[in-house]
Amino acid sequence: MPPREDDDAVSTPPGPARDPDPTLGSLLAERRRLLNLGYRMLGSVQDAEDVVQETYARWYAQPEEAQREIGTPLAWLTRVASRICLDHLASARVRRERYTGEWLPEPLRDGTVWTSAGRGGEDDPADRITLDESVGMGMLVVLESVTPAERVVFVLHDVFGLPFTEIAETVGRTPAACRQLAASARRRLAHRRSGSRPAHEHRRIVSAFREACETGDLDALVVLLDPGVESRSDGGGKVRAALRPVVGRDKVARLFVGLMRKEPGVELVEEDVNGLPGVTVRIGGGTVAVLATDVRDGLVTDLWLVINPDKLHAWTDADADGSTGTAAGTAAGTGADGVSR
Numbered sequence: 282m283p284p285r286e287d288d289d290a291v292s293t294p295p296g297p298a299r300d301p302d303p304t305l306g307s308l309l310a311e312r313r314r315l316l317n318l319g320y321r322m323l324g325s326v327q328d329a330e331d332v333v334q335e336t337y338a339r340w341y342a343q344p345e346e347a348q349r350e351i352g353t354p355l356a357w358l359t360r361v362a363s364r365i366c367l368d369h370l371a372s373a374r375v376r377r378e379r380y381t382g383e384w385l386p387e388p389l390r391d392g393t394v395w396t397s398a399g400r401g402g403e404d405d406p407a408d409r410i411t412l413d414e415s416v417g418m419g420m421l422v423v424l425e426s427v428t429p430a431e432r433v434v435f436v437l438h439d440v441f442g443l444p445f446t447e448i449a450e451t452v453g454r455t456p457a458a459c460r461q462l463a464a465s466a467r468r469r470l471a472h473r474r475s476g477s478r479p480a481h482e483h484r485r486i487v488s489a490f491r492e493a494c495e496t497g498d499l500d501a502l503v504v505l506l507d508p509g510v511e512s513r514s515d516g517g518g519k520v521r522a523a524l525r526p527v528v529g530r531d532k533v534a535r536l537f538v539g540l541m542r543k544e545p546g547v548e549l550v551e552e553d554v555n556g557l558p559g560v561t562v563r564i565g566g567g568t569v570a571v572l573a574t575d576v577r578d579g580l581v582t583d584l585w586l587v588i589n590p591d592k593l594h595a596w597t598d599a600d601a602d603g604s605t606g607t608a609a610g611t612a613a614g615t616g617a618d619g620v621s622r
Contacts, residue, residue, distance in 0.1 A: 311355050311358050311359075312333060313411075314359070314441075315332070315333045315336060315358060315359070315362045316329050316330065316333055317411050318359065318362060318363070318366070318436065318437075318441060319332040319333060319362060319366060320389075320416065321415055321416060321421075321424075321436045321440060322363070322366040322369075322370065322432060322433060322436050323366060323369060323370065323373070324386030324387060324421045324424070324425065325386065325387045325592075326387055326389070326595075327387070328369065332362050332365045332366055332369065333362065335365055336358055336361050336362040336365060337358075339361055340354070340357070340358065340361075356447070359437075359441075359443070360447075360450065360451045363433055363437060363451045363452075364451060366433060367429055367430070367433050367451075367452065370429035370432060370433070371429050374429070380517065380518070381516070381517060381518030381524070382514065382515065382516055382517070382518070382522055382523065382524040382525075383513045383514060383515050383522075383523075383524070383525075383526070384425070384515060384517075385418075385422065385513060385515035385585050385587050385592075386418060386421040386422065386425075386555075387587070387592040388418065388554050388555055388559075388571045388573055388585075388587050388592065388593075388595070389416060389554065389555045389556070389595065390552070390553075390554070390595040390596060391552075391553045391556070413556060414556075415436075415439075415440045416555050416556060417555055417556065417557055417575075418554065418555045418557070418573035418575070418583075418585050419575045419583060420470060421555075422513075422583075422585065423469055423470050424436075424466070424470070426469060427465070427466045427469055428462075430452055430454070430462055431462045431463070431465055431466040432466065433448075433451070433452055434448055434452060434454075434459045434462040434463045434466070435462070435463050435466035435467065435470075437451065438459070438463050439463060439466075439467065445457075445459045445460050445463075480558075482576070482579065483557060483558050483574075483576045484551075484558040486505055486576050486579065486580075486581060487551060487558040487559065487560065487574055487576070487581075488551060488558075489501070489505055490502065490505050490560070490574070490581060491549045491551055491560055493505065493538075494537050494538060494540075494541050494549060495541060495549055497538050497541060497542060498538075499534055499535065499538050502534040502537065502538060503530050503531060503534045505580065505581055506530035506533055506534060506580060506581050507530065507577070507580040507581060507582045508529070508530055509528065509529070509582070510528070510529065510530050510533050510580070510581055510582055510583065510584065511526045511527070511528050511533075511582075511583055511584070512526065512527040512528075512533045512536060512537075512583075512584040512585075512586065513526045513527075513583075513584070513585050513586065514586040514587075514588060515585075515586070515587050515588060515589050515592065516588045516589055517588075517589030517591060517592070519589055519590060519591065520588045520589060520590065522586070522588050522589075523536075533584065537584075540562075544564065546564055546565065547562060547563070547564055548562075548563040548564070549561070549562060549563075550563055554571055554572070554573040554574075555573055557573070557574065557575075558574060558576075559571065559572050559573045559574050560572040560574070561596060567597065568593060568596035568597055569588070569593075570586055570587065570588045570593075571586075571587045571593060571596060572584060572585070572586050572587075573585040573587070
């Protein structure tokens with residue numbers, strides 16, 4: 282790995298050892314790195330897989346002579362995948378302007394894999410996304426607010442450890458400009474790394490949150506929430522969900538207690554989401570929603586409720602009864618202020 286050019290960096294997802302021989306095996310061994318890179322840049326496992334497939338397609342579309350002229354094939358794959366992500370991010374901004382309600386990243390289940398045959402195949406480490414700080418839902422949500430160039434530069438440098446001189450060629454900027462782009466993205470992300478949130482404390486608070494929701498204890502739920510807590514829901518226009526964030530501990534508490542009251546038979550299951558303690562919502566044994574959480578200084582500060590069934594395949598593909606989540610989505614679609622979103 283190239284040396285870091287700053288001290289404020291996220292751990293690099295593990296990848297295969299570099300093999301200078303551009304054989305089929307060595308190129309395909311880079312798949313996991315490219316998949317991890319694509320998800321961090323795009324927030325979607327399926328989009329990341331599409332990027333990986335397109336990257337390999339471009340490699341093999343070249344004549345053998347052109348392939349041999351590429352000095353470092355694995356660096357070439359990373360550069361091409363990054364450029365594809367950059368183009369995708371630019372077009373995604375236009376698509377998301379037409380998206381119904383909030384757009385949230387696709388949540389990751391512990392051990393989530395994606396293969397050419399779809400999720401749920403053999404648990405091949407080459408198809409597994411590494412769970413670390415850089416895939417936390419909070420970080421991915423904030424990355425949605427930076428420019429495509431800032432996101433690509435930040436991920437390549439702070440997460441994957443590439444030097445700015447190499448990144449500059451990828452994004453078509455000078456190394457100095459890339460350094461500024463990374464610094465800008467880092468400032469936006471700074472608050473996500475502040476505050477005290479040991480893993481055991483995060484888990485304890487999520488457990489208390491689940492219990493308060495299940496028992497309908499509004500007072501117990503309120504004291505677990507930060508005064509400025511925000512809850513965002515993503516139904517994608519396919520399942521009814523709040524179109525705007527619900528803000529404030531009283532409104533958020535009423536929202537989640539109301540969800541449990543309106544949907545008898547709802548089961549809340551504690552489960553890690555994007556590597557951090559979260560909750561899955563189940564009805565009749567089928568997952569209908571996934572709740573990612575952020576906790577700082579002993580209080581829940583953010584709740585991200587993903588109800589869009591297109592983003593729940595990591596859970597629903599493993600459910601025996603194939604529940605669609607319509608009922609829970611309807612409950613989540615009524616705001617804490619009683620207004621149907």
